[in-house]
Amino acid sequence: MPIGLTVRVLKVGLTGGIGSGKSAVANRLTALGAVLVDSDRIAREVVAPGSEGLAEIVAAFSDRVLDAHGALDRAALGALVFGDETARRRLEAITHPRVRARAAELVAAAPADAVVVNDVPLLVEVGLAPTYHLVVVVQTAVATRLARLSRDRGMDRAEAERRIAAQADDDRRRAAADVLLGNDGTLDELHAAVDALWRDRLLPYERNVREQRVARPPEQVVLTEPDPTWPEQYARLAARIRHAAGADLRVDHIGSTAVPGLAAKDVIDLQLTVGSLAEADGPLADRLAEAGFPRLPGEWWDNPRPAGSERWEKRLHGSADPGRPVHLHLRVAGSPGWRYALLMRDHLRADPAQRAVYLQVKRELAATAPDSAGYATLKDPWFDEEHLRAEEWAAQTGWRP
Template structure:
């Protein structure tokens, strides 16, 4: 199943997105609803809250008085963390039970207000963030919840800010327009990304394109890499494997195909097979079929074997190169990246070559082989630079 994390600040309209996704066919797990369930009267969760905060947080019927509890914890970080230690493990466990009961082809959307704050982003295949201007949120909280401005501002300040949420967002839905606009954006997301992603994930099928389109340098590529790397790290845990951003998207200011190249270092090539390959596929990075290797530099010294995975997400192409620690190809990928970062002249020369090749609209295979002569020479330049600077991978 495809696991989607949905979040947004209080008053952002996240619930409207969740409702629309449910209408499209998603299984929505509402963390707020689950949070109420795990502290209902008679539960161990409620008993622990009373033990921690006294019966002042109970109403006349013995149920949790959420307003009274909120007044205690929102202004006190220590108290809030104490509450979270009681409720969060229970919410996660119950949410996991609900997800496990879903159909194999389900798209499970976890509606989690504090997804960013508790660091859950890497556990999902995709994170959707709903973002709305603070002024709009304040107006909605006053209109829809009867919340006074001071309390609304305090609630907003207690959550992650927009910058923190954007850093976790694979999809950013802006909700400053009409409800119809928001619904239209959700429908496109469902049709063009979530459904194809789920099918690819279930079939262990990478989403890929063989047509080369050169994109201008995107300053968010490193941030996109960081999100992907966090998912990979979560997938391969408890193994502590080195993960690197390589290729042109790792070189600031360099135009590139809009594909994030990532290198995962394993002890041996045998470690790239078996359980590790399946864990990567389950996390959204299925292996590309066939045999894969790097062209040696200099030519003629034998091919450098590797494993290559792609991304099941049609909205974020990825090449995940799995190389053993002793592979010359692993060292080469890091060397060329660092040399291009350090040498503006070679960076400019490489960009010129890329533009010339892209103009002829080659397919991926032609694109790669056409660059080989330039990289044969670049390898020599990079090795000289490495010796002069005492570079190490």
């Protein structure tokens, strides 16, 4: 379900392990007004009796996979493909394209202001996360899931454990999650969390995507202590940007959140490398906006180093997601601003002493700066000096961007 230029809805991927309570989240979101695209339901639809999908499965695996009524015998098919990688891939080649095509039809039919929730059990396993504006993962302790599968589905423990082991583990799902919903409590607690997600994030996110508007971070400067998940967040954003760009463009994590141990404003800075500013102004800008990264209006430059030289022009996009502020800098490959962003990041990563000095400067300025613009301006004298040290370090180490 790729992000395309003709679909203006907010696309949310919903996933979770078997027994996690993902269906309860889907039902609550539907009750709040979301349009649900249920991949399991579609998967049954595309192999229904009389369908081309079922005919192709029979041609591939014989009529042993049919029950007495001519419908797909899922248990028999599962016995054939479980543990057989070649057979599983053969089945997926038949079903997955049909499921994706039907899901795309349902998304295209959704109202222009819809929040479309795609319930995909294997979203992480098949690598679909970058195709959504947001990925929501329902996470529940394995013991709780085993109890639910026994109570609600009559599944014996050995079968439940086998099903859980066949899916992605919690760590892998957590790495793919923009939103992690814990579901070890009561249904009322789960509903309250879903309601807050809908009200505070999904509705404003949809509006911002539709209107191609950036969710601006607060103007007041607040430094956040180092967050170990910043690199994971960058990785998710970069994958989404590459998918939207339609090419394997270079996306780097830059700025303070890219430097381990450094307190920073909780804004992820990314640099997208382009061949020219004309490329940045072309269809790429529209694709980024559709993916949730609209362009900020006006003209943007980086302050040059040394000060007083010609300004370094760039394009600047932000995030439409109110829950994750982003600055997306589009800079031309090899340009001074492009090189400078990578040099300063790598120098601060490599030099603990200068990193400590910079942290102290940041804390002092954050305490006195009236707003983000003033904070950035007040840092300029330090960066003028640090740029010289960084260039010396680059020459000594042979650094290249």
